[in-house]
Amino acid sequence: MKTLPPYSARSSPPSYSARPNDGEEVLAAAHTVYxxxxxxxxxxxxxxxxxxxxxEQNEGIETPVYHQQGLIYGTIAHKNKAExxxxxxxxxxxxxxxxxxxxxxxxxxxxxVLDESYELWTKTRDAxxxxxxxxxxxxxxxxxxxxxxxxPLPPSHEISLTGFLACSYTLKVVRLIRGPLWNINxxxxxxxxYLPRRWRSxxxxxxxxxxxxxxxxxxxxxxxKTSPEAWSEKIAVLRxxxxxxxxxxxxxxxxxxxxxxxxxxxxxxxxxxxxxEPSLQALSSHLRLKHVANNKSDIRPETFxxxxxxxxxxxxxxxxxxxxxxxxxxxxxxxxxxxxEVKGQVVFKNxxxxxGQVYPLPPAFESVTESENPAVSSSLSGCIEPxxxxxxxxxxxxxPEVEIGNFNAGKVKVDHFLVLQIEPIxxxxxxxxxxxxxxxxxxxxxx
Numbered sequence: 226m227k228t229l230p231p232y233s234a235r236s237s238p239p240s241y242s243a244r245p246n247d248g249e250e251v252l253a254a255a256h257t258v259y260x261x262x263x264x265x266x267x268x269x270x271x272x273x274x275x276x277x278x279x280x281e282q283n284e285g286i287e288t289p290v291y292h293q294q295g296l297i298y299g300t301i302a303h304k305n306k307a308e309x310x311x312x313x314x315x316x317x318x319x320x321x322x323x324x325x326x327x328x329x330x331x332x333x334x335x336x337x338v339l340d341e342s343y344e345l346w347t348k349t350r351d352a353x354x355x356x357x358x359x360x361x362x363x364x365x366x367x368x369x370x371x372x373x374x375x376x377p378l379p380p381s382h383e384i385s386l387t388g389f390l391a392c393s394y395t396l397k398v399v400r401l402i403r404g405p406l407w408n409i410n411x412x413x414x415x416x417x418x419y420l421p422r423r424w425r426s427x428x429x430x431x432x433x434x435x436x437x438x439x440x441x442x443x444x445x446x447x448x449x450k451t452s453p454e455a456w457s458e459k460i461a462v463l464r465x466x467x468x469x470x471x472x473x474x475x476x477x478x479x480x481x482x483x484x485x486x487x488x489x490x491x492x493x494x495x496x497x498x499x500x501x502e503p504s505l506q507a508l509s510s511h512l513r514l515k516h517v518a519n520n521k522s523d524i525r526p527e528t529f530x531x532x533x534x535x536x537x538x539x540x541x542x543x544x545x546x547x548x549x550x551x552x553x554x555x556x557x558x559x560x561x562x563x564x565x566e567v568k569g570q571v572v573f574k575n576x577x578x579x580x581g582q583v584y585p586l587p588p589a590f591e592s593v594t595e596s597e598n599p600a601v602s603s604s605l606s607g608c609i610e611p612x613x614x615x616x617x618x619x620x621x622x623x624x625p626e627v628e629i630g631n632f633n634a635g636k637v638k639v640d641h642f643l644v645l646q647i648e649p650i651x652x653x654x655x656x657x658x659x660x661x662x663x664x665x666x667x668x669x670x671x672x
Contacts, residue, residue, distance in 0.1 A: 265299070270413040274304040277398060277415060291365055293378070293421040298362035301345070301398055303355075312408065313401040314346045316361050319394065320369075320419070322379060324567045324636060326388040332568040336636060338369040338378060339394065365419065371635045379634035380671070381418040386574035390565055390637060394419050420628060423670040449479075456495070457482040459663045463498075463508075463647060469657035471507050474500035478645045478663045485668040488623045488630060492667070494557060494581070496617040496645065505613050507657060511553045512647075514583045514617070552650045553658060557581035557643065559621050560664075564638045578641075581621030623669065630669035641669050 264284035269276045279289050279299040291297060297318065320339030326332050345359045346352065368375045384390040398413045448455055456479045463474040479495040486492055498505060559579030565572045621643065632639050648660035 268413075268415045273400070273411055273413065275398060275400075275413050276302040277396070277413065278302070279396075279415075279417075289415070289417040291417060291419055293365065293367055293423075295365045295419075296362065297365065297396065297417075298360070301359045301361065302357060303359075303400075304357065310403045311355050311400060312348045312403055313344065314355060314359060315399040315401075316343045316345055316363070317341065317395075317397040317399060318363055318365075319397060320378070320392070322392045322634060322637065324388070324390055324565055326565070326567045326570055326572055328387060330570060331388075332570060333388075334567055334636075336371065336634075338392070338634070339366070374635065376633060376635045378419065378421065379632055379637065380420050380629045382629050384563055384574070386563060386565065387572050388565070388567070390563065392419075392634075392637075420671050422672050423630075455482055456480070457484065457665065459645075459665050461661055461663050463661045464659045465504070465657055466659070469507070471504045471657065472501045474498055474504050474508055474658075476645070476647070476661060476663065478643075478665060480643055480665050480667070484666065485670060487672045488627055488669055489672075491620040491622045492559075492643065493620045494618065494643065494645075496555075496557075496583070498615040498617075499612055502613050505615055508553070509615065511656070511658075512555055513552055514555055514585070553647060553656060554650050555583060555617070555645075555647050557583055557619060557621055557645050559623060559667075560642050560644050562640045562642065564640075566636045578627050579621050579623045581619050583617050583619040586616040586618050627669075628671065630671050641667050643667055 262281050262283045264282050266279045266282040266286060266289045267276060268279075277299065279297065281296070281298075282289050301314070301316075303314075318339060318341045320337070322336040322338050324334050324336070341363065343361065343363065345361060346355050348355070366378060369378055379392045381394060382390070382392050394417050396415045396417060400411045402409045402411055459478040459480075461476050461478075463476050465471055465473050475498070477497040477499070479497070480492065498508070500508075558577045558581065561576050561578050563574045563576075565574075629639070631641060642664040644665075645663040646661070647658070648662075649656040649658070
């Protein structure tokens with residue numbers, strides 16, 4: 226009787242990653258059940274011999290973290306040298322939204338978004354001495370009330386603007402101690418983070434990772450005809466000066482139509498420039514793509530070219546230097562807009578929380594043939610020359626330190642936008658093109 230040959234593992238199985246590697250593609254995905262941490266966080270007040278342990282936390286963290294309707298539970302251990310002096314132990318959960326505006330009309334205010342108090346033990350005849358260990362349990366609410374309106378509980382954050390904005394949460398143990406003249410409250414406070422989780426309702430956006438970004442990515446071409454509903458489009462016209470003698474250029478900015486993304490998502494985008502051949506040649510001769518390299522923004526020597534296959538970009542030695550007055554930059558950034566209202570004053574602040582990588586693309590076969598057709602439709606009125614197409618694509622994601630997404634807490638509102646910007650780097654008056662900015666709103670969520 227023949228037997229099977231012995232089995233031997235010549236190599237270990239590949240490591241698993243929840244995100245696709247190079248050459249891999251996500252065909253379908255579903256959110257798994259959130260895995261509750263099994264560790265604990267411990268804080269000690271040596272002066273008063275109080276130890277607070279908070280369960281369901283990751284080991285080694287510096288600050289406890291809770292999500293929406295998170296259960297804060299644990300124990301309070303204390304040792305009293307004189308038991309008869311302790312009268313009461315109270316647990317307080319507080320959340321404060323502090324708003325400050327500096328300047329001529331400086332103002333500040335504090336909004337209590339959470340203020341709960343629980344008596345854990347009180348000295349009575351039936352309970353003359355406090356147990357050495359007290360248990361506590363509290364579930365965070367979803368909302369808070371401001372006037373007659375309810376708003377979602379805001380996440381923990383600190384934002385600098387023309388003033389200061391911060392939302393902080395604290396667990397406080399208050400012990401009432403009998404003193405020689407009057408009773409004294411001794412408190413021990415522990416700050417914790419509140420980061421509400423929210424998942425997008427749809428599948429993750431198709432990533433550009435599976436394609437070659439530098440000239441080979443056909444993500445837009447592959448999907449715009451089969452699934453046009455997958456893209457949301459913003460259109461604007463890049464205006465030109467009357468003295469330039471060229472026609473305006475139409476700019477189309479495409480992003481996924483499902484505009485809710487997780488903070489770790491790479492958001493793909495597509496750019497199409499449409500115009501007459503002289504206009505596109507004038508633009509491409511000055512246009513430089515703004516990339517991110519080694520965590521620094523710089524101008525790379527890459528250009529859009531209407532004749533991508535036959536007229537590649539000139540070598541870097543022939544390009545004008547980055548600080549040239551003739552250079553026009555094209556960039557895509559992820560921007561946060563913070564709106565704060567303090568005692569009738571409204572303050573806005575915009576900041577960049579992510580910079581995209583933009584690459585020129587070769588034209589699809591359809592666009593090459595259509596570009597020779599003078600009848601190509603365009604929103605450029607009065608342009609009778611044949612229309613040409615120039616395409617670019619890329620992706621963008623949040624900086625790693627970003628922890629919060631969109632939220633509205635009444636007096637504070639945080640929104641996010643994908644911004645395509647085309648502008649001269651230095652001298653706007655010498656450029657034949659006026660600056661252009663297209664903003665597409667997106668919703669970022671923490672998951």
